[in-house]
Amino acid sequence: MSTHQRRRHATPTPDNAQASGANDASAGGMPVVLPLLVVTVTETGTLDVTLDGEAFPAPEDAPPWSRASFGRLLDAATRERVISVRVEVHETDGTSFTDLIPAKPRRTPPAAPEPAPETDDESAMPGLIEVAAGGFVAGEDIDACLVLASTAATGDGTARVLFDPANLPTGTGMVLLVGRISGHVHAQDVS
DSSP states (O other): OOTTSOEEOOOOOHHHHHHTTTTOGGGTSSOOOOOEEEEEEOTTSBEEEEETTEEOOOOTTSOOOBGGGHHHHHHHHTTTTTSOEEEEEEOTTSOEEEEEEOOOOOOOOOOOOOOOOOOOOGGGSOOOEEEEEOOSOTTOEEEEETTTEEEEOOTTSOEEEEEOGGGSSSSOOEEEEEETTTOOEEEEEOO
């Protein structure tokens, strides 16, 4: 189940929290603590919001939080997905939903590429790689996956795509041709 799917839950009580080992530091070290965003939907459709028990109002230059601004609310609470946040939504009919909104993974910047040695030899230049296959419906759209390009099948159902190896993540790998109508898939190793 995706972390973005809603899950119904029973509100934990101190009794069942202790029984499950929640907040038990001896169960494996320090308990995991995430900021808690509690969103209560009001009868008027506005949202009463607290973050770790403190009121979390909408920015001064914006209207009050509402269902329509829920995405902006999550962005603000997670500091644009820098931190993970546990979210509880309490609806007017008494149902509650909880979810975990994860932070975006931190990415280390790629190392600066070493400059390529200059050469006048045209054979050292990378060529194009052709991937061709039959079995597609005549005229159907064909996706080349990693979706680097799309093409249409010829009248006899053949597809042809030209790739620049420099556009492939490592210059080698597997390429799939996928027919959008037929569902036909052709896999070809281009290493």
